[in-house]
Amino acid sequence: MSLQNLNIDKSRFKAVVIGGSAGSFQVVTKILAEINPGFDLPIFMALHRLKHVRNGFVEALMLKSKLNIVEPDDKESIKRGIVYLAPSNYHMSVELGYKIALSTEEMINNSRPAIDVTFDSASYVYKNKTLGIMLTGANKDGAWGMKRLKDRGGFAIVQEPSECTIDTMPTAAIKATQVDMILHTSDIIKVLNSLV
Amino acid sequence: MIEDIEIGELRTLCQVIQEKYKYDFNNYAISSFKRRVIRFLELFKVPNMTVLIEKIKTDPAFFKTFMNELTVNVTEMFRDPSLWRDIRDKVLPNLFSTQETIKIWHAGCSSGEEVYSMCILLKENGWLDNVKIWATDIDENILAKAKAPKYNMKNMFEVNEKNYIRYGGTGKLSDYYKEEHGVAHMDTSLVSNVTYRTHDLVKSGIFNKFDLILCRNVMIYFNQQLQNEVFKLFHESLFNYSYFIIGSKETLIWSEIAGKFITINQEEKIFKKVKE
Numbered sequence: 001m002s003l004q005n006l007n008i009d010k011s012r013f014k015a016v017v018i019g020g021s022a023g024s025f026q027v028v029t030k031i032l033a034e035i036n037p038g039f040d041l042p043i044f045m046a047l048h049r050l051k052h053v054r055n056g057f058v059e060a061l062m063l064k065s066k067l068n069i070v071e072p073d074d075k076e077s078i079k080r081g082i083v084y085l086a087p088s089n090y091h092m093s094v095e096l097g098y099k100i101a102l103s104t105e106e107m108i109n110n111s112r113p114a115i116d117v118t119f120d121s122a123s124y125v126y127k128n129k130t131l132g133i134m135l136t137g138a139n140k141d142g143a144w145g146m147k148r149l150k151d152r153g154g155f156a157i158v159q160e161p162s163e164c165t166i167d168t169m170p171t172a173a174i175k176a177t178q179v180d181m182i183l184h185t186s187d188i189i190k191v192l193n194s195l196v
Numbered sequence: 197m198i199e200d201i202e203i204g205e206l207r208t209l210c211q212v213i214q215e216k217y218k219y220d221f222n223n224y225a226i227s228s229f230k231r232r233v234i235r236f237l238e239l240f241k242v243p244n245m246t247v248l249i250e251k252i253k254t255d256p257a258f259f260k261t262f263m264n265e266l267t268v269n270v271t272e273m274f275r276d277p278s279l280w281r282d283i284r285d286k287v288l289p290n291l292f293s294t295q296e297t298i299k300i301w302h303a304g305c306s307s308g309e310e311v312y313s314m315c316i317l318l319k320e321n322g323w324l325d326n327v328k329i330w331a332t333d334i335d336e337n338i339l340a341k342a343k344a345p346k347y348n349m350k351n352m353f354e355v356n357e358k359n360y361i362r363y364g365g366t367g368k369l370s371d372y373y374k375e376e377h378g379v380a381h382m383d384t385s386l387v388s389n390v391t392y393r394t395h396d397l398v399k400s401g402i403f404n405k406f407d408l409i410l411c412r413n414v415m416i417y418f419n420q421q422l423q424n425e426v427f428k429l430f431h432e433s434l435f436n437y438s439y440f441i442i443g444s445k446e447t448l449i450w451s452e453i454a455g456k457f458i459t460i461n462q463e464e465k466i467f468k469k470v471k472e
């Protein structure tokens with residue numbers, strides 16, 4: 001897909017949500033390493049992760065990241081240009097009033113954090129100003145959330161399945177809704193940087 | 197598939213519940229509250245909010261079922277194993293260094309796993325007879341389960357036992373239960389010093405004073421305004437120089453009582469009350 005005619009209005013978006021599981025760590029590392037340091041939307045990331053490893057994930061991502069990454073506490077205020085990573089063993093939602101809300105609700109598709117929860121709640125608050133990005137993963141978590149995001153007028157990007165370590169997740173999202181773009185990682189980065 | 201629920205509909209629902217059943221959910225966090233309501237509509241095949249509100253108005257038994265599903269009861273034994281090591285190695289030795297018996301409150305104890313974790317820890321360290329424990333929850337149904345625990349074996353192996361091993365208990369978790377037909381029946385002699393009772397953090401108020409309060413993963417379902425009120429209740433319910441433990445991703449820094457506590461362990465969210 002060519003990005004030339006990519007006519008995304010810079011002011012269109014207020015928030016980015018990213019979901020991924022198996023293999024997504026490398027992709028997210030690359031995105032955060034190459035993102036423009038001036039990127040000033042909040043980014044919510046729900047990535048499947050080991051439950052008992054509470055520490056080290058943020059530190060590992062921070063090594064190359066151009067943006068600050070936090071595992072938020074419950075009801076933390078959302079700020080621009082910060083990456084919010086769902087903590088292990090918690091679902092992460094966007095709460096009305098631009099706060100983070102965490103929850104220990106049942107797992108969804110065997111996952112907590114679940115991508116569905118983050119995508120659904122973010123698009124409930126940010127409506128059509130939500131940009132959703134689904135990365136590689138071996139699970140169908142996120143497909144329903146991506147559909148909710150699209151139903152509310154959000155913009156859906158899915159990682160090119162042939163580039164994915166495991167393409168179950170992007171493929172499920174493509175099946176669940178009419179996604180707007182299917183892109184390689186390098187082009188996902190271009191799209192994000194075009195918003196700055 | 198249920199379409200979105202409007203905030204207005206949730207408000208009406210809360211009003212009806214408050215008028216008829218005296219529970220106040222107005223200040224619960226919207227994101228999870230809304231998810232619970234949608235989940236209920238789907239689970240019980242209720243077509244829409246109007247029908248739900250009407251049924252709740254007229255059918256108390258139905259409301260009970262609704263309450264059960266509304267509250268998030270998911271819990272674990274020894275959740276966050278490193279916290280339990282700190283309770284064993286720092287919090288309790290500190291309390292026992294100045295007094296012989298201590299009083300503990302588990303607020304929002306759900307099906308009781310947290311209480312059993314505490315009692316196993318106490319037993320393994322010879323403290324079990326030196327405590328009095330209160331375990332409370334808003335949800336009567338889940339409290340009944342806490343009193344006569346039958347935990348699912350799959351959970352026992354995959355979650356509780358793994359946590360117990362990471363915590364570093366002196367025995368085996370299986371020392372504390374009997375397995376029958378895929379269900380773990382806990383050894384209830386462990387909890388002979390535990391009083392279970394219903395208590396609503398929103399409106400029940402203070403009922404005792406404690407040396408240690410644990411309220412973990414309960415206030416995350418509240419908005420900040422309500423959290424602030426409940427923090428005041430906990431402050432009031434603690435003796436000076438006693439301990440307060442919240443969930444690993446909760447915080448009290450922005451609350452009114454923040455200045456009356458010092459942080460003992462930021463990672464594990466252990467605080468100590470230092471001012472009345």
Ligand SMILES: C[S@@+](CC[C@H](N)C(=O)[O-])C[C@H]1O[C@@H](n2cnc3c(N)ncnc32)[C@H](O)[C@@H]1O
Nearest residue numbers: 267271272304306334335396397398412413414
């Ligand atoms: C997720 S469980 C927490 C269990 C345990 N403390 C843990 O961390 O694993 C939350 C519990 O809080 C209870 N709860 C919700 N609102 C409450 C209220 N207003 N007063 C007391 N308990 C409440 C629910 O019924 C539920 O059992």
